[in-house]
Amino acid sequence: MKATILNVGTELLVGSTLNTHSYYISQKLHEIGVGVLYHAVVGDNPVRLEDMIGYYYDTSDLIIATGGLGPTEDDLTKEIFAKWFGVPLYFSEEIREDIEARFRGFGRPMTPNNLRQCYVPEGAEILWNENGTATGFILEKDGKIAILLPGPPRELRPMFEKQVIPWLRQRVSQVLTSRYFKIFGLGESATEDRLSDLFAAQINPTLATYAKTGEVLLRVTASGASDSENQKLLEPMVEEIRSRIGDHIYAERDAELSEVLFELLRDKGLKIALAESCTGGMMADMLVSHSGVSEVFGVSVVAYDNAVKASVLGVPAETLETFGAVSEETARAMSEGISKISGAELCISVTGIAGPDGGTEKKPVGLVYMDLYNSLSREHRTFKQVFTGNRERVRQASAMKAFYEAIQWLKADLTIASKEI
Structure with missing residues (x-):
């Protein structure tokens, strides 16, 4: 399964808000064996958003869209995706009751524009939001999948980890397993030089280095039918890495x-x-x-x-x-x-x-x-x-x-x- 991450919001496009979604979602998708082809950002413009959906719909199996699910006039992600998937929106009393209950907890009445968040694309699976009023959705059509998520990280991340990842796991045949090494005192080029033959011969497992401030993260990844199968593939390479650069490894995980x-x-x-x-x-x-x-x-x-x-x-x-x-x-x-x-x-x-x-x-x-x-x-x-x-x-x-x-x-x-x- 190949994915595109499409972040919606003018505030991201102009740099007013730091876009952490692509980094976070890419990591999580990699862990479950979903490859990411593209990261994209589009402002709150319905025409451009529809153009982007059209492009990535043709090139990806999965589009994960973040943002644009709020109650304001420029929150149009749900409407544009419903149009693209050719389905109408219906009003959900269940979502309305959930939002009203949340506002009662806030100690104030629900504002009328929050009713916009009660509309659901027909046939979509609802992703409930434990920290906000914007529900997420999963849409499927002709083997293509769109997952719509709220923009605020405190709302997106629990929804993604508790609902989206389990849903995707059931649809991914291959399992990816990664082992990590944190390296200090040896730069990225020097690390690759010591492991040059392993990099040249890599098929499965694969290796990748990431230069960070003052250190290097080395990731070794195996692909197979199960985690236990992958661990068997990984162990010989892990031992070889330890023998060559063990004096510079301070952790075998992504830790500070x-x-x-x-x-x-x-x-x-x-x-x-x-x-x-x-x-x-x-x-x-x-x-x-x-x-x-x-x-x-x-x-x-x-x-x-x-x-x-x-x-x-x-x-x-x-x-x-x-x-x-x-x-x-x-x-x-x-x-x-x-x-x-x-x-x-x-x-x-x-x-x-x-x-x-x-x-x-x-x-x-x-x-x-x-x-x-x-x-x-x-x-x-x-x-x-x-x-x-x-x-x-x-x-x-x-x-x-x-x-x-x-x-x-x-x-x-x-x-x-x-x-x-």
Whole structure:
């Protein structure tokens, strides 16, 4: 089955609203073995919408349309698709009762224009909306399928996952199974180079790389009659990938560095503390984006100014004067300082020159020192790197590098057993 995703809405076309639907729906369709041929966006114009339906109706088995199911005059998706499929609209008392009940829950009467949302294309299957008033629909004609979904993501996603995916699964003969690898410290071209013969010979399974900020996502996909059959196809290639680039793989799923670090700390019963200079709180922000992180993270100090490095973290004035704020010695003193404040087992410090100003011949823009300190064994692991790119890129790369090295250390030997010292 081949699909087109057609996003309807002038706000998407002019860039007023970020279009996340194509990304989300494509991922979900891939997981169940539905290939996507096209992404398209059209404004709230009935003539252009009808033209788009005509084009993609001829080239696709399935059109998934988002948006244009609201109560206003420019919400015409349902009407245009009904016209194209050659069916009339009928008024649904069941939908009217559902919308009225929802408005009673809001504590206000239903507005008259919401009655527009009670009309259903004849023969369509109704997709109920648990978070709004716009019902979705599935239409079929001559082997072609159209699925109409509401525009707001909080309405579309539950409808898609709970109703559309099960419906489509029953109609897809092939099953796709994917395994993922998150790779750090090896670029997309270098990853493909190490796996060049696998890429050249790929038939089933297939490989694909996706460059992300500072890292690479590698996807390996098998196609077969069942997930268990696909897993057997995948395993030899998965083992080969591990043997070739395992030193750069930090997760075998599509996860963030901060997420993997949090999970490792939680599983080992360890706590982390941060002392940030050039990253300016970015590392703390990455960690606290994950629910439950308070189990492992309690203290972060942004010591951007040397006076704060000295007064709060206890970095000796002599260290700052002799070696400078951007130095291995200062990084080590910062991590030891946050250790004394927090009592955490793993302490990370970052100090550097994010730019665009402040660099010298000896200490260029992009120079960063990162120190990891095990407060139980009193062991340091310090890393020096010169990152390229703008200020934001240097800060982000520094945070990601520090987290990656922390993950590697935790996987290797920084364990709860250290608490017995």
